[in-house]
Amino acid sequence: ALGETRLLDPIVRAMNAFISTQLGPPQPGWGLQHTLDLKPSGARTYEPNALVTHITANNLSLMVRFYRLTGETKFLARVREGIDWLEKVALPPGVAPPGRTHPTFIELGTDQPLYVHREGSNVFNGRYFVNTDPKNTIGHYSAFRAVDIAGLRKAYEAARATAPAEAVRTSPLKQQPGSVPLPKYYTLSGPAGDAAKVVSSLNADGYWLAPLGYNSHPYKKDGSKAPQPGDYPTTHAGDETDTSPFPDPKLMGISIDAYVRNMGVLIRALDGHR
Numbered sequence: 210a211l212g213e214t215r216l217l218d219p220i221v222r223a224m225n226a227f228i229s230t231q232l233g234p235p236q237p238g239w240g241l242q243h244t245l246d247l248k249p250s251g252a253r254t255y256e257p258n259a260l261v262t263h264i265t266a267n268n269l270s271l272m273v274r275f276y277r278l279t280g281e282t283k284f285l286a287r288v289r290e291g292i293d294w295l296e297k298v299a300l301p302p303g304v305a306p307p308g309r310t311h312p313t314f315i316e317l318g319t320d321q322p323l324y325v326h327r328e329g330s331n332v333f334n335g336r337y338f339v340n341t342d343p344k345n346t347i348g349h350y351s352a353f354r355a356v357d358i359a360g361l362r363k364a365y366e367a368a369r370a371t372a373p374a375e376a377v378r379t380s381p382l383k384q385q386p387g388s389v390p391l392p393k394y395y396t397l398s399g400p401a402g403d404a405a406k407v408v409s410s411l412n413a414d415g416y417w418l419a420p421l422g423y424n425s426h427p428y429k430k431d432g433s434k435a436p437q438p439g440d441y442p443t444t445h446a447g448d449e450t451d452t453s454p455f456p457d458p459k460l461m462g463i464s465i466d467a468y469v470r471n472m473g474v475l476i477r478a479l480d481g482h483r
Contacts, residue, residue: 212386220382224275227268228283236320237290238265249317254337255325255350259314263354265295269361273368278380280373288365296358298322304343309353312343324352330439330447331432348443349453394480402474410471419467424457426450 230239230247238260240249251258269291275284298320299310312322324346329335337347346352368376377383411417425446432450441447445455 210381210384210387210389210391214386217382221279224279224284227272227275228287231268231287231291232260234290235294236260236315236317237287237294238262238315239268240264255327255347257314257323257325257339259316259323261314262295262298262311262356263313265291266354266356266361269295270364273364276368277371277376278382280377280380280383282373285365285369288361292358292361292365295356295361299356299358300343300353305353309351309355310358311354311356313350313352313354314339325350327442328436330437330441331451333432333434334436335441335447345442349445349455392480394476396473396476397469402477404475404478407471407474416463417467417471418461419464420458421460421462421464422456422458422466423454424460425452425454428452 226247227239230243231237232239232249240259241256241261241264242250242252244250249258249260269288272284272288272291276282295311298312298315300312300322305311312324314323314325315321316323321341322343323339324341324343325337325339326342326345327335327337327347343352381389407417426449430450432448437448439448446453
């Protein structure tokens with residue numbers, strides 16, 4: 210949009226990376242992250258080396274978007290295959306909580322759902338482990354996801370029915386540099402909000418006091434090597450020596466999230482006024 214054509218090559222290479230990291234049949238999905246040789250990989254101790262359903266759904270949506278940016282049918286070539294696989298690994302009724310359809314993790318090579326559990330009360334006596342039991346999974350990282358199979362198919366079929374020339378008609382990658390209009394003001398998407406309320410909630414010291422969402426126990430000492438009394442497998446944090454974050458609706462402070470949200474309301478109001 211600004212005429213920086215040197216950006217086109219890395220953008221195209223980044224889009225092509227999605228093609229390279231999608232696994233072949235019979236598991237045409239993606240991992241949460243990948244190694245330097247483009248294989249799925251685990252990362253944090255509660256992220257096993259597995260295929261990931263919500264990431265696969267997101268990437269399939271991106272492949273459709275990449276087609277509309279480039280007009281290159283290679284981005285659509287394996288989308289249907291990926292959607293079919295997601296449909297295949299959906300959970301039967303009653304396994305997932307209401308509103309969720311899929312396990313987060315799928316075992317490489319088997320299509321078995323994988324669920325992450327925890328034992329112990331802190332890092333010194335506890336551990337994460339993975340099995341196929343969907344009960345009592347960890348509370349701080351969702352074991353289940355909502356995947357809109359019908360929506361994915363609809364978007365794919367609409368893109369497939371759109372000729373390449375039509376698909377790229379409004380693509381910024383295919384326009385003359387400087388021909389794509391940019392908004393005068395930029396903000397994250399969201400509702401317009403009440404600008405007057407946002408202004409009035411700014412306190413005398415010039416900041417918004419907002420819920421911070423999460424808290425943590427301050428470090429006092431290393432935890433015990435013996436698990437402490439209590440039921441910790443599904444909690445956000447363990448005993449008082451576990452400094453993991455946990456939800457705390459009462460904790461107030463200066464929140465970057467609230468700042469960005471409130472500034473977005475003000476910018477959108479200013480843009481509409483102009």
